Amino acid sequence: MSDLTNLPIAAMRDGLNRKDFSAKELAEAHIRAVEGARTLNAFTVETPERALAAADAADKDFAAGTAKPLSGIPLGIKDLFCTEGVETSASSNILKGFVPQYESTISARLFADGAGMLGKLNLDEFAMGSSTETSACGDTINPWRAADGRNLVPGGSSGGSSTAVAARLVAGATGTDTGGSIRQPAAFTGITGFKPTYGRCSRWGTVAFASSLDQAGPMARDVRDCAILLQSMAGFDAKDSTSLELPVPDFEAALTGDLLGKRVGIPREYAIDNIPADITALWEAGRAMLRDAGAEIVDISLPHTKYALPTYYIIAPAEASSNLARYDGVRYGQRETPDGGNLIDMYEATRSAGFGDEVKRRIMIGTYVLSAGYYDAYYLQAQKVRTLIKRDFEQAFRECDVILTPTAPSAAFPLAEKMDDPVSMYLNDVFCVPASLAGLPAMSVPVGLNADGLPLGLQLIGDALDEEGLFNAGYALERAAGFSAQPEKWW
Template sequence: MTDLTKLTLAEARDGLAKGDYTSVELTQAHLKSMEAHRNLNAYITETPDKAIEMAKVSDAKRAKGDAGNMEGLPIAVKDLFCTEGVQTTAASHILEGFKPEYESTVTSKLFDNGAVMLGKANLDEFAMGSANTSSYYGNVINPWKGKDGKNLVPGGSSGGSAAAVAGGMALAATGTDTGGSIRQPASYCGIVGLKPTYGRCSRWGVVAFASSLDQAGPMTKTVRDAAIMLGSMAGHDAKDSTSAPMAVPDFEAALTGDIRGMKIGIPKEYRVDGMPEEISKLWENGVAMLRDAGAEVVDVTLPHTKYALGTYYIVAPAEASSNLARYDGLRYGQRVMDEGDSLDDMYSKSRAAGFGKEVQRRIMIGTYVLSAGYYDAYYNKALKVRRRIYEDFANAFGKVDAILAPTAPSAAFAIGENEDDPVKMYLNDVFTVPASLAGLPGLSLPAGLSSEGLPLGLQLIGKPFDEETVLRVGGVLESAANFTAKPFGQEG
């Protein structure tokens, strides 16, 4: 029998439809793989009993001829999505033991479409990080190893989701992306990650980090899988007033393989100082592949690119400081209180004990830039620069259909690196943050290997609500790059 954990989502869907195996068998294979790879710490909470139960229900539904788009397919859910009755932590101590009384819109859509939940995937605390080293529940280890055999980070913040998919511990996973948290870990783990347009997927029931940037999306083995899964996640939701009242297209149908005559933009400002040779080579190869497929490659300019990270690290912490004010030790989450403490004492002690270092730093930066006397100099200024960045993209998309760039400035690095200075860690997001600030769809797909034999991703950025073009070009790039390498232990 074939190893069911090596299937793509599309293959498993077709295999289930043909009756080659059942959802219970598919789910059991993944639960076994999760057990075997527990050392990678990809999951915070495994839900094997719920998974088997959901798989049984799914098999019964299929037997009645009532199969949804994700019917019987076992997936990991980033532990930022509220799941009814299942602990949801956001990788924070402050939410340890929190069991939501409701289901996020995205997960309920996936489950309504038949998906089976294997467990809740690890992440950076409150999705704040680029290495999955800020989780209260421990670091996630990338299934890939460099030549020296050191443990590498999976990227972040959706590091557990990426490691689970790369390591055969889930057919696919949900992720969320605020400044690169789907695309960068996808690049580090050699998988596909799609951040949809802001507003494409409902944010209802997703633990909030920075509400004007947060967006849920699929993390999968192939571009086709991303198209399938996005179709089951997207759609208008009255419970999220920023969710777009637009019809969900058939994303899979966009994969025509034909990009002849399409215009692909190459932003010259992404050629940053000190870009490693292997990253620029990867990018050049990508350009050649698209040109060979009949696309026209055009230079574009995004003049405010160098200010994107600075803008992001004002806007995101500002929104986070406001969003995270809800953790008060009162209504849910951890409470720390001693005899005779005032309300303020309780707040301050609970939040000091409940939040990790990076989260505390971001809350404080956000509080500072929003405080009287600094609001205009920092926050308002950042919002104005954000508009400049937004306009840069709008101008570029007047000339091109999609933009090609690297996803990240390096391959996965060793756990412990870039931890000495918070700003060093922020630089990992240099190529992903601009599209986030502009709310645009971005797809990362594995396109080559570093000198260390580690995966490197290329990123396609599209117009608002034009995930179809991003997927179409991504499909062509995926075929041309023919990335077949697998992480350690996953060969064959």
């Protein structure tokens, strides 16, 4: 791990501006780190040539004094974002070999601001999972290891992104969050992940999972780096009908660390059974940290919290079953045609061969809850409970400015531990899903280590469109926690 790959983005930006090092040197250091970390399987595709081309352009811009906000910053892009000319498979066999003819809005904005791409990052198939083990591209390994040396999952679905950032392979990465897919992997790997308000980031060109929930966001070393990346990612896009036509605030300018006069809500319903004592202790320590930064701590209630996960596991599969109907073997992706088979046989064989078990399960559940006779009992009821969950937050934000909870109910767990029990895997997102259902911005900040030396994160949830307040609370928490631990390099 060279010094250059260990810098946060803000310091890379300063160093490039001062010409302490060139963008080319920065890109080359990261390319070496990527090549040396293939054991971790963070990448589905490596694109060193793209990183070097962006670095050349950046060095010219620095020489000419025309540098852009992310000139020369080498990033990883979750393989859910379509990248023109670079294979985008969503870690699914059904999209193996798919080479987009267009660029997603999010990656286009980052590249337009000067960032380079080191490659595409592994994820759970179509972002459906919490451990990156449903990927058709193999498991990604968490750079943090258990005390007994066992390999751990990096969380998911953005597990390639979390691993690449934590192992210092990329300066930052894009993630997507449908029910926790940015925040939970960030917590599992000791990094920072930020999910903005639904509609802040365009969904155009991002492979769709559950469209009313999917949001892109940054994953990086620290809060400031997330603010820098989101600045480039966020903004109105006419190509996404749910994109918000609002000015993008200056997120970095919001980072003062002063919480004087702010109220931090502690939702009593998040104190659930079977949470490890060190996570409960961390949550209490987090309260003290924010109090020290000037905030007032207030108890709040979010009464429908326990219904959030089952609500999510009706709505997300329902939307997924509709979104994934497009994989039919006709226009793109893999095709299977049984001998003498007709069109329907081709559809069924293609989808049976191309989708993995978890994706099939979710399509089946989604098809069932939307089918005649069950729609009202399942889907409509879930959408009504979603209204109640959203209402809980609206009432809570009359009493507080930001909400503090744990990010996940455990630290990173060993590979294969939860793959045989879907519902126990789903429980990973118990603290993340409510904010997703309400469309609220939320982030995970690394705050401490557990008894086994593994990172733990706390989640902050902000009111709709208050990314500035949320970023600042995260910054205050980060400063107080002073988390600087890194995984020991073993790969």
